[in-house]
Amino acid sequence: MSIRYLTARLAQQIDEELMSATGAFSLDQLMELAGLACAQTLAKVYDKERYPRVLVCCGPGNQGGDGLVAARHLGMFGYEPTIWMPKPGSKEIYKRLHTQCTNMKIPTIPPSSTTDSLSLALSSTDVILDAIFGFSFQPPIRPPFDSALAIISKSGVPIVSVDIPSGWDVEGGKIHEGIGLEPDVLVSLTAPKEGVRAFKGRHFLGGRFVTKAMEEKFKLNLPQYNGSDQIVELAQVPAEKL
């Protein structure tokens, strides 16, 4: 049985169930484990000696929160992360997560700056962590993300995307307005989304917090993680419809 690819709606349902009174998880917990998985994936593929400078691109939603957690862990691992977050989320948790990064002296490109500052940052970036849009993304791509995606794509810097490459349809996988990213590495959280069935790069899974009962209920067919790892690489096998 192959792993299940989730619709946006099912991904949402699993998230809600995890954080319901029954699931009992807090957003803080899930985001911490998700962000740690993103950081560990990047570290597994891009050695910090050769790729020390990571540009962590954060969207305004929970995906951006995962990015902030990942930025902090990357800083702990010895990388030199920089945060680009042009539309900081208003939730209190993002503010806290961002303060934690600031306390680690992780610089943030001023939100008010133009995409010129993004271009400038990219010229001294070794690898990008794309935490812009997640599984709740709905087109159209609004400014400044429309021009930002084009700039990131053109930079040629390797990209690690979280959950769904930014600019892709969460279920259809097609690239919107021709400006979606083409990541080298993808880290899916909880389970991969429908839209990444055709993804050809290295694909990891993170979010090791789904109970066996939930896995069975939603027929997720998750792969085995090794030992105490928080991520597992998915084999390059053709995805079958369940």
Place this chain on the structure above:
Amino acid sequence: MSIRYLTARLAQQIDEELMSATGAFSLDQLMELAGLACAQTLAKVYDKERYPRVLVCCGPGNQGGDGLVAARHLGMFGYEPTIWMPKPGSKEIYKRLHTQCTNMKIPTIPPSSTTDSLSLALSSTDVILDAIFGFSFQPPIRPPFDSALAIISKSGVPIVSVDIPSGWDVEGGKIHEGIGLEPDVLVSLTAPKEGVRAFKGRHFLGGRFVTKAMEEKFKLNLPQYNGSDQIVELAQVPAEKL
């Protein structure tokens, strides 16, 4: 420079600073990373094939919360944890963490049961995670923990202690009332406590969330963690007073 051993007061101060408006961490985050470090330490020393059955002994405070997080991760890693938590903490977070374990079908010995049930559980336990007393422990050791520590000690089952072996003075290290535990493995969180200077077993450090600024402010002289590891083993070097 050797690592700094913390007084109870300094450990408390660091915890408070991490969770202050300035530090911006939530208890959920810190406990998640601490508990994960405890589970990874146990998994590093005690292979799940030979030591599958883990009795996670939880006290009523934050240390017990770390234990609950560790129990969940151990379950994820493929161990068969059982929880012994005779005095469940009243904080809402412990209830949530316990629900997460229950959702994973991790059994809990009924709190109302006598220490006979602890003895019975120990007879089918391969390794103990001691998350009973932490750095805020103050003697005397109250029932049922007094008799429980004696029973655990006599069982001969290997012990992994969190932060301070239960029954030890946090600063003096001496064993209270002759019933403190003698763990084989210790996982110190953030930085080791004064009381474990003379600890002879394998000693790990977890809690990879202390900023460089904080490390310098408190002169912690923490060791380097490897790669994206959440734990690091401390070398067996004689501890020097700073």
